[in-house]
Amino acid sequence: MNQLIEDLEDLFDNAPCGYVSTGPGGHIIMANRIFADWLGRARSDIIGRRFQDFLNIAGKMYYETHFAPLMRMQGFFHEVALDLVRADGSKLPVLVNAVERRDEKGALSFVRITIFNASDRRRYERELLEARRCAEKANAELQNLNRTLEERIAEAVEARMKSEAALRQAQKMEAVGQLTGGIAHDFNNMLAVVFSALNLLERRLAKGEDVSHFIAAAKDGAGRAAALTQRLLAFSRQQALAPEPICANQMVAGMSDLLHHTLGEMVRLETVLAEDLWQVLADKNVLENVVLNLAINARDAMPHGGRLVIETANSHLDEAYGAEHDVKPGQYVMVAVTDTGVGMSPEVMAKAFDPFFTTKEPGRGTGLGLSQVFGFVKQSEGHITVNSALGRGTSITIYLPRYSGAPEARNHSEAQMPVCGNGSETVLVVEDDEQVLTLTAQMLRDLGYHVVEARCGEEALGALSAVPAIGLLFTDVVMPDINGLRLAEAALERRPDLKILFTTGYSRDAVVHNRLLDPGVNLLQKPASLEQLAAKVRTLLDG
Amino acid sequence: MVFAHGFGCDQNMWRFVWPAFAEEYRIVLFDHVGCGGSDLRAYDIGKYASLEGYADDVIAICRELDLTHSIFVGHSVSAMIGAIASIQVPELFDELIMIGPSPRYIDDDDYTGGFSEAQVHELLEFLDDNHMGWSQAMAPVIMGNPDRPELGQELANSFCMTDPEIAKRFARVTFLSDNRADLDRVTARALVLQCHEDVIAPPAVGAYVHQRVSNSAFVLLNATGHCPNLSAPEETILAMKIFLAGERSAAQNVGP
Numbered sequence: 001m002n003q004l005i006e007d008l009e010d011l012f013d014n015a016p017c018g019y020v021s022t023g024p025g026g027h028i029i030m031a032n033r034i035f036a037d038w039l040g041r042a043r044s045d046i047i048g049r050r051f052q053d054f055l056n057i058a059g060k061m062y063y064e065t066h067f068a069p070l071m072r073m074q075g076f077f078h079e080v081a082l083d084l085v086r087a088d089g090s091k092l093p094v095l096v097n098a099v100e101r102r103d104e105k106g107a108l109s110f111v112r113i114t115i116f117n118a119s120d121r122r123r124y125e126r127e128l129l130e131a132r133r134c135a136e137k138a139n140a141e142l143q144n145l146n147r148t149l150e151e152r153i154a155e156a157v158e159a160r161m162k163s164e165a166a167l168r169q170a171q172k173m174e175a176v177g178q179l180t181g182g183i184a185h186d187f188n189n190m191l192a193v194v195f196s197a198l199n200l201l202e203r204r205l206a207k208g209e210d211v212s213h214f215i216a217a218a219k220d221g222a223g224r225a226a227a228l229t230q231r232l233l234a235f236s237r238q239q240a241l242a243p244e245p246i247c248a249n250q251m252v253a254g255m256s257d258l259l260h261h262t263l264g265e266m267v268r269l270e271t272v273l274a275e276d277l278w279q280v281l282a283d284k285n286v287l288e289n290v291v292l293n294l295a296i297n298a299r300d301a302m303p304h305g306g307r308l309v310i311e312t313a314n315s316h317l318d319e320a321y322g323a324e325h326d327v328k329p330g331q332y333v334m335v336a337v338t339d340t341g342v343g344m345s346p347e348v349m350a351k352a353f354d355p356f357f358t359t360k361e362p363g364r365g366t367g368l369g370l371s372q373v374f375g376f377v378k379q380s381e382g383h384i385t386v387n388s389a390l391g392r393g394t395s396i397t398i399y400l401p402r403y404s405g406a407p408e409a410r411n412h413s414e415a416q417m418p419v420c421g422n423g424s425e426t427v428l429v430v431e432d433d434e435q436v437l438t439l440t441a442q443m444l445r446d447l448g449y450h451v452v453e454a455r456c457g458e459e460a461l462g463a464l465s466a467v468p469a470i471g472l473l474f475t476d477v478v479m480p481d482i483n484g485l486r487l488a489e490a491a492l493e494r495r496p497d498l499k500i501l502f503t504t505g506y507s508r509d510a511v512v513h514n515r516l517l518d519p520g521v522n523l524l525q526k527p528a529s530l531e532q533l534a535a536k537v538r539t540l541l542d543g
Numbered sequence: 544m545v546f547a548h549g550f551g552c553d554q555n556m557w558r559f560v561w562p563a564f565a566e567e568y569r570i571v572l573f574d575h576v577g578c579g580g581s582d583l584r585a586y587d588i589g590k591y592a593s594l595e596g597y598a599d600d601v602i603a604i605c606r607e608l609d610l611t612h613s614i615f616v617g618h619s620v621s622a623m624i625g626a627i628a629s630i631q632v633p634e635l636f637d638e639l640i641m642i643g644p645s646p647r648y649i650d651d652d653d654y655t656g657g658f659s660e661a662q663v664h665e666l667l668e669f670l671d672d673n674h675m676g677w678s679q680a681m682a683p684v685i686m687g688n689p690d691r692p693e694l695g696q697e698l699a700n701s702f703c704m705t706d707p708e709i710a711k712r713f714a715r716v717t718f719l720s721d722n723r724a725d726l727d728r729v730t731a732r733a734l735v736l737q738c739h740e741d742v743i744a745p746p747a748v749g750a751y752v753h754q755r756v757s758n759s760a761f762v763l764l765n766a767t768g769h770c771p772n773l774s775a776p777e778e779t780i781l782a783m784k785i786f787l788a789g790e791r792s793a794a795q796n797v798g799p
């Protein structure tokens with residue numbers, strides 16, 4: 001028995017932890033040697049004191065406010081991290097467990113407190129916390145780095161994009177240079193034809209020979225120059241459009257001869273035309289040109305033959321599509337031109353619409369075809385898409401806004417105009433270019449009209465008062481003193497019954513509202529043939 | 544009878560006391576915002592930066608429950624919170640029972656609060672270390688992850704379950720406030736219950752409170768520590784009952 005007690009006492013004193021028992025009043029009644037050693041105090045110094053007396057100040061407070069109440073309520077507490085204060089004032093980190101022991105009647109007999117040395121553990125915890133803090137800091141730095149990296153990349157990308165844009169601009173300017181050269185060259189050729197024809201004409205006329213051949217040559221040269229100007233104006237989106245309600249199906253059907261002729265025998269033409277196709281409001285001539293342009297490109301892409309499909313359909317572009325592609329959502333008429341040709345690489349596709357971009361050999365391609373198509377579509381508030389892959393063919397689809405007005409037959413299509421329109425009325429011609437004035441006046445006189453010439457607005461108004469017989473005012477739009485439109489207004493004030501015909505070679509003018517002709521305004525595009533002039537003047541005077 | 548818990552606890556600390564009064568009084572128990580089962584979202588840093596914020600809550604509770612001329616029982620910091628509420632709305636409480644009160648914990652020229660400024664700062668630093676008195680390994684468990692069943696639902700769910708940030712702030716207002724001047728303005732009849740060997744609120748502080756609250760009684764309990772309501776509920780109840788039953792003069796004679 002004594003043996004056992006000795007053994008237990010030894011265990012109690014030399015256990016690897018501190019043992020303390022406190023009585024019901026909280027005073028220490030027993031403490032083991034290890035605990036006394038840790039504190040560096042004699043056991044007699046410890047007995048009678050309270051456990052919290054040996055804690056640091058924070059421990060005292062926490063013991064009183066948290067752990068003592070906790071033990072009182074649940075009978076124990078576990079693993080509370082506290083600091084013991086040794087006799088020499090140094091601290092010993094400990095983990096403390098405590099449990100209440102009660103007698104049969106439930107009265108508190110004592111509290112057993114077990115204390116573990118937690119120096120190592122606390123150090124690990126501190127190291128762990130420190131490691132976590134470091135990790136968090138490193139993480140924050142990394143995030144910061146990422147952020148600045150993103151910024152730096154964004155900057156680099158922006159700089160790169162700027163330089164690319166500059167490069168593109170430079171390339172464009174180079175292309176413009178090339179093209180301007182090309183156009184100048186073409187123009188010179190055309191003008192040479194006109195000049196030499198006129199020279200020959202002059203000489204042959206003097207000798208009284210047959211000159212019809214030279215006249216035809218001159219007209220052809222001038223005609224080609226006029227066509228080239230039209231194309232340039234088209235891609236600069238400055239052509240005067242005369243929109244009318246059109247059924248694209250009819251238009252495509254009407255072009256079939258022209259298309260067959262253009263495509264040649266190697267290319268098969270198919271049309272898939274939707275029933276009940278909506279109308280579009282567009283300039284018929286220009287739209288025909290667009291289709292023709294697309295067909296020519298398709299032909300060029302199929303040197304060994306293939307298939308060309310022209311398809312029409314009613315189409316609805318929804319909000320999402322509209323937002324993504326910068327086009328007004330709504331109803332559109334779709335015209336798609338699809339070929340089975342060589343197709344385009346992504347690089348070519350990216351530039352296909354650029355003016356002057358061409359992959360065709362000099363003389364064959366101008367790079368104006370698609371840009372002209374694009375210009376027209378944008379001017380018509382439409383939309384265009386390209387689908388193409390190398391070796392897979394190309395599909396170019398244009399969408400034109402639906403026209404919901406009543407189909408309105410155009411009063412006169414130029415083709416229907418009388419080819420010859422002679423008359424004897426008096427026409428006032430206003431034109432600041434001396435050459436053009438003389439020529440126009442001559443043409444009208446040839447047609448039998450009396451002509452009064454004026455070189456500016458002021459002169460014109462003078463003539464109007466002086467010559468009451470004037471029935472038609474034929475005026476240029478752009479003039480140095482007042483523009484043609486204002487002149488027409490002033491003239492109409494004096495002579496409300498006066499007929500007005502405008503002419504211009506360049507249509508970013510007052511005549512053009514929103515780049516579309518005002519209905520009711522009569523315009524003769526420069527340069528006009530004698531036939532066109534005759535027809536227009538006749539129609540007006542008769543109207 | 545409104546019971547208000549002190550720093551470190553929640554309304555559970557009254558569990559041995561309030562039943563003794565349940566027959567005679569309507570019992571009101573609550574947790575301060577940020578403690579126990581309160582809605583932590585209601586914690587407002589600005590409002591609870593001073594004891595007035597807590598006092599406003601006490602007033603709001605009384606208003607809500609339509610309480611006037613009632614009894615306020617406050618432990619530790621809540622003894623002062625009740626005093627402030629009673630100054631602001633005197634008709635709320637006829638009696639204030641202040642258990643272990645302290646109007647200021649830090650010693651001043653001729654005032655003994657029990658702590659030096661350095662000691663209080665040591666405490667607050669200890670808090671900043673986020674130890675909360677629990678080992679790092681234990682803290683998550685205590686904060687409400689009861690995968691250690693021996694800790695008991697009760698503990699895990701409410702008692703000592705405090706948001707560490709809020710606990711820090713509560714400690715800060717508790718230990719840094721100086722409400723000594725308020726004591727003079729208390730008009731309710733007051734009982735100061737003081738324990739032996741209370742390191743938080745030493746007997747000198749209890750005596751100081753008694754001296755400055757004009758209409759007060761002072762009882763020095765045999766109990767030790769800071770929470771006689773837990774460690775010596777019978778003695779606490781008895782002292783309270785005597786105070787509530789007696790006239791002012793009688794109450795003054797209670798105690799050693």
Ligand SMILES: Nc1ncnc2c1ncn2[C@@H]1O[C@H](COP(=O)(O)OP(=O)(O)O)[C@@H](O)[C@H]1O
Nearest residue numbers: 297298301352358359365366367368369370394
């Ligand atoms: N249907 C098509 N198939 C393949 N490539 C095409 C097609 N249409 C246009 N392209 C490419 O786009 C370029 C530009 O076309 P475009 O603007 O019409 O000018 P051009 O026909 O004078 O070259 C063409 O040179 C060609 O490389």
